[in-house]
Amino acid sequence: MLKNSKPVTESLLKQAHHNMPMGVADNYRYWGEENTVFVKSSQGCTITDADDQEFIDFRLAYGPIILGYRDSRVDKEVVTVITERGTISGFSTDLDSQVVELIKQMCPNIEKMRFANSGTEAVIGAVRTARGFTGRNKIVVVEGGFHGLYDEMMWKSDVDNWDTDTEIAPKITAFGGGIPPATREHLETVPLNDFTAIDEVFARVGDDIAAIVIEPILGNCGSIASSQEYMQKLRDICDANGTLLIMDEVKTGFRVAKGGAQELYGIYADLTTYAKAMGNGYPVAAFGGRADVMDVIGFGNNGVTHGGTYTANMIALSAAKATLTILNETDAYDTINKVGADIQHLLSRVFTKHGIEHQFAGPDAMFGIHFGHQIPNNYRDWKKTDSDLYTQFAHNLIESGIMLEPDSREPWFICESHQHIDLIQLENIADAAMKKAIAERK
Ligand SMILES: Cc1ncc(COP(=O)(O)O)c(C=O)c1O
The missing domain is CATH 3.40.640.10 (Type I PLP-dependent aspartate aminotransferase-like (Major domain))
Structure with a gap:
């Protein structure tokens, strides 16, 4: 679990408010006063924030990182x-x-x-x-x-x-x-x-x-x-x-x-x-x-x-x-597709354990997760999925060191470096995050 207090991040955001509208360089980077992220460094599939908290990153800067940060x-x-x-x-x-x-x-x-x-x-x-x-x-x-x-x-x-x-x-x-x-x-x-x-x-x-x-x-x-x-x-x-x-x-x-x-x-x-x-x-x-x-x-x-x-x-x-x-x-695509498929399998086990109907959409290197009984066919169908539960699940993952966009419209991005992550640990974190999301929903 990450620290509650993020003094360096807080002070960077305070300073940034004097310099940029919303205190960020891009509207979509503003996640609110509590949750806006400032990154200090990145390597492989991880990013480290200004308060030295490390995240395994499935957001990958909205997709460009395909091999790993600082390859x-x-x-x-x-x-x-x-x-x-x-x-x-x-x-x-x-x-x-x-x-x-x-x-x-x-x-x-x-x-x-x-x-x-x-x-x-x-x-x-x-x-x-x-x-x-x-x-x-x-x-x-x-x-x-x-x-x-x-x-x-x-x-x-x-x-x-x-x-x-x-x-x-x-x-x-x-x-x-x-x-x-x-x-x-x-x-x-x-x-x-x-x-x-x-x-x-x-x-x-x-x-x-x-x-x-x-x-x-x-x-x-x-x-x-x-x-x-x-x-x-x-x-x-x-x-x-x-x-x-x-x-x-x-x-x-x-x-x-x-x-x-x-x-x-x-x-x-x-x-x-x-x-x-x-x-x-x-x-x-x-x-x-x-x-x-x-x-x-x-x-x-x-x-x-x-x-x-x-x-x-x-x-x-x-x-x-x-x-x-x-x-x-190289065989980078085989590696990426395999780890993407493995991650979907483990997430599927977690969702099934908690009785959550779920669907994966798209290819293994860039998959979406939708809570509902069928894969959405278009944007209107997406509205019928339980995207609020997804957002809560995502926030809980972020609190536990797994970075992703807390909006089910943004897929999970996989890079070659994800082959090195501990999948058992990820499954345990996802399990706890989903358990908490369900409790928070009630
Ligand atoms: C499909 C698609 N087209 C165009 C763009 C715009 O790209 P950029 O942000 O590099 O201008 C994006 C950005 O996410 C995109 O996903």
Whole structure:
């Protein structure tokens, strides 16, 4: 059990309140005055907070850590490159093509790429490219998906405030202030795995739909997955209507398989976005796909503009090169998938012992946990699960040194370093955390 008093954390948060809104550098890092975490160091699959309390981490910075924190194989490559060559020059380097060629070996859907610095930037690039290629405006997204913090993608299906007994669809609301209503003009939202809804949108505005943008496995909604048939439906409806299929693999890419979710489905996108796992925590992202589509990027009449000061900097690309080489050439995925499966088995034993109906969603490297009698089919179904019990369980785990997001919409992320954790100890901690959560509920 962790200490109740966290004097260093308290003082850091107090100081931070003078310097940043909410006292944090990112809204989602604010977990309240009592629970906001300040990290002092990380190693492998553990993080240590400012008060020297150690956590086994299943949050992994929202997914980028695929090998482990401070992986020496990756860090060494980055340090060598930046000390011997530098960071940026505003010119091309040989690393640009080396990294794309590595990605092409792993992801057969990629013919040409461009780099970016974050998942958000990669999505912006892919959507702009799709619009440039098709000459159309609209994009279709899926309820419960997340594609980054830029105005057009900051419209969400307000399932939190939605009544599950109604036939009426949840309202689409802005994430918050500062988002002009006009940014919603070209956005269409459909529930995942709903064939009627996608047919209806295409019947209504199909000739102006540039792209469907989808996370094939909802990394921001408990790893609820598209069915094989639905993914095929999206591929077919895009082909029939001259629309591009963009798969946002910012979370799933280089995590759930070498070739990401597309390898698992055997269904391929026209454009794909990558970030997170491709750099094991270094800020690197990319988008790419069909050469004929990507070649719309350029100068001249209607050429799509893409670039940026830090694009393809050598910190990012050396990290990507090292991470992808390891993922491509070692058995890291076998290790990650095995430990992910073992953890689900032990959690399942704990939930069953306590009489909790439960479901796991998504792949072993990034699984969601849902308390209920069936795997949710989409975001609306998620609302019918007992997410409050999950949150209580998660808080109890955190108190016992297991870090995760206390919201069942965020999956458990597994990295190669988790192979070293003590599974018996984890099972005992989970058992106590669930026992306490049930008692707290009564
Ligand atoms: C699927 C998906 N797309 C895009 C993004 C945005 O990425 P970033 O936070 O790197 O801008 C995220 C972030 O979690 C994501 O999960």
